[in-house]
Amino acid sequence: MLDKLKIALVLLVIGSMSGLLIWGTNELTADRIEENRERARLAVYVEMFPDVDVNKMVFDSVEGSNIVEIITMLDSDNNLLGYALRGSHNNPFGVVNVVIGVDRNNSIIDVKITETDNTPTYVSLLPNFLRNLRSQDIRDVSYDTSTGATSTYNSVRSIIEDAKLLVAGDTILEAYQEVISAAASYQLLFEFSDETFAIEYLIKDDAGQRIGYAYHATVDGKELALIVDQDDTFLGFVGIGHSDLDSAFTAFEDYQDTAIKDITLDVSGSLEDQIATVFEAVQTLLTTTMHATYDNLVRFFEVFDDSDELIGYAYIGRAEGYNGDNVMKVTINLDGEFVKLEELSTNDTPNFFDLAFSAFEPFYGQTSISQDDAIDGYAGASASGASLYLIISSALSYHAERMAE
Amino acid sequence: MAKQVKKSKQELSKLQNLTKGFLKENPIFVFLLGMCPALAVTSTLETSFGMGVLVIFVLVLSNVVVALIKDFIPKEVKIPSYIVIISTFVTIVGMLTEAYAPLLHESLGIFIPLIVVNCLILGRAESYASKNNVLNSAIDGLGMALGFMFALMAIGFVREFMATGAIAYGVFLPLPFEGSIVNLETYLFNIAVFSGPAGGFIVIGTLLAIYNGFEIRKQKKAELERQKLIEEKKRIALEKKRQRELESAGGKA
Structure with a gap:
């Protein structure tokens, strides 16, 4: 018993001394470390926006996103130069902090990893991927395929996707709201391969309740979504980020508010026929399968x-x-x-x-x-x-x- | 008397204790300890030096503390206690580096916390500091860490030189000046593979081969000397024997 107490006491003393030493060092260095980090971030901002007036940067924090801060960049004459979006994402290997510079035309100036715990060898595989993002419109950014550093790559991509939402607004949600005004969020349900439509999203209201489903497809190079409510009643078509197909959608207005499985289409016109193909494919899916209203x-x-x-x-x-x-x-x-x-x-x-x-x-x-x-x-x-x-x-x-x- | 002679043979002087890690018991070239940083952070001379300094700090202090409290640590919890002590110093050195040499900290990255699992440090705590006094343990830690640093710097020098044709300074360390020495970048040396992991293996392999080549030559030379000495002794003994035979033959005559 005494032996065990002795072991416990020794470990307690060693642990306490270690804690004390680390606490002391932290007290000594914390401010300086924070200053260094701030200085490093500032250096990145200035590198991205050489004309910025560092005293006129406006910092706005963001919640509920992988982007933690948006910094508005102004020059000495108060002209808007663009925005730096500072993001952070955790993956199984640790944290990845990224700064995305976007000019006032929404074009990406640069994307930099400012801090990460991920394995350096893998992080060093990313420069080409990051370089290829330069000059792209952040609202329509396209990515190179995975770089061999999947986790770091996915973290950077998640941060850019959130930056995209902040800069461009959520075009998908805005489109859904044209049909279901209560739409507050959406969640990916399924990605189809070899189908006329590509993606199925679940639409939720403010309280997180299911209020509908959207099926995305591309017609004439334009993305559209067919929307049904939670009981599969057809609510209409919407264009995602455009109104180019709106005139073709009018041909389907007569079928609104009818259960999709009971609809027999009778439309004509080239675009209308293509949209009808999407409609019938979704109709077949919803007739032969049922939504599972259960997590996972x-x-x-x-x-x-x-x-x-x-x-x-x-x-x-x-x-x-x-x-x-x-x-x-x-x-x-x-x-x-x-x-x-x-x-x-x-x-x-x-x-x-x-x-x-x-x-x-x-x-x-x-x-x-x-x-x-x-x-x-x-x-x-x-x-x-x-x-x-x-x-x-x-x-x-x-x-x-x-x-x- | 024989016991005393044996003891004095085993115990090293302070200087021998300090210098044994430089070559004779070099952690990298002889014991192949701490190979992870030896491969990972030796792409430049400066980062190698930086890692060496951090290891000196951690190894000396952990050896000192282990030697100080060795008698109080129950043997059942020896290793966990050593790990706590080592990780404390690694955390401290990590914070200090981030505060005072942020570029070095960024460059060494994850390999600073990984010093905790450097076999060299735990190895010296267990095999030396836990059995010796504070002063000798500090000297042993310093000598071994210096040997480790020299080896890292040798690897870093070759890798940086082969990869860039130059040896830069003031890039990662907080020196008041920066520049480069032996700048031959416009000449032959620009072999990028040496800055990558493959280059680390190639350079360590080559340096190990050179080191072992010297050691083998030294051993062969010593063996030759020994053989010569034996031959010489045999010759002298034979001559003495002949002389004795001649003397006895002359006496009979």
Whole structure:
């Protein structure tokens, strides 16, 4: 007992002394470190805006975004030079701080990583990616593909995307609000491949309630969205960031406020026909599948065997993995048993994802999965495993609730 | 008496203790300890020097503290205690560098906190400071860290020179002047690979080969000397034997 007390006491003394020394050093250096950081940031601003009057910079903090501060740059005659947007994002390897310089015409002057804990070797892979952003319009910025430094790249991209929203305004949300005035936010549900429409968004109101769905497609080089309410009543088409297709949309006004599955289109005209193709593709989707109103689930549909007999339900779910969202299909039979897991899309590292995926195969035939059992299986691939667990357990719970109803 | 002779053979003088890490027990070229910073931060002479200074600070102070409190630390928690002590000094050195040499701090980046897991530092705490007095531990820490710094600087010198043709100063360190020496950048030396990780491996490999080449030559030379000495002794013994035989033959006659 005395020995254990002695160990505890020694560790306590060592820990306390360490804490005291670190506290003292922090007291001594904190102000100077902050000054250095401020000076380094100022040097970046001046490099981006050589004519700026440093005494006339206006600092505005931002909340709820990866952008933490917007600095308005004025010259000595009070002429607007542009904006510096200071952003910060955390990825699994630490923090990435970025400054984006934008001139008064919304053209990117430069993007610089000012501070990061990410592995220097990977950070050093980014200069070309950053250089290629220069002179692009931030409202319509396009990115080079991943650079080999995926986490740092994704952090920089997230910061730029938020800067884009702040500079350009949210053109998508503004478009939705033309049709659903209560629209306050939207969330990516699904990205389609080989479909007439590309993306499905969930539209939410101020309270975070589902109030509709939007299906984005491109017609004649212009992006549009077909919008339905939460009961799949067709509400109309809107152009995203433009009004070029508005005249073609008038052909669909007669069908507004009708359940999409009950609509039979009768429109004519070249553009109208192309828009009608989008409409019919969405109509087919919404007729054959149903929205899953559950966290981590997108939709579900019935599964039939070769003789057209109902044998179960398939649930499409998405949840955040190691490198963005994993999208999976979970099949559940009529007895409520989990019978199949299929990958629809993932950006996770294949070896880790495969390890996590195979950890769930032993659960085939079960009606529920305990988190403790699942974790044992996917140890070593925790991010991918946790994402798959969320999707499968959500599908099983949602299925059980539906059946109980 | 024999015991005393043996003891004095084992115990090094203060000077020998200080200098043993320079070449004979060099952490990088002999023990291959601390290879992570040796590869990662030696792209320039200045960053190598900077990392060397930080390691001197941490190694000397952690050796001193470990030697001071070694008798109070229960053996069950020796390693965790050493790690806490080392990480304290690493945190302090990190803060000081960020405050007074921000460019060096930015350049060394993540490799400053990684000094905590430098095998050299924990190795000296466990193998030397925990068994010796404060003064000897401080000298050992200083000598080993200087040896480590010299090795880093040798690697950094070759890498920077091969990559840029020049050796710059005042870029990362808070010196009141900056410039470059031996500037041959317009000539042959502009081989970018040497500033990257591959260059680190190439240079360390080459320097290790050169160092070991010298060591092997030295050993061979010493072996040759030893053989010569043995031959000489044999010859003298043989001559003495012959002389004795001649003397005894002359006496008989």
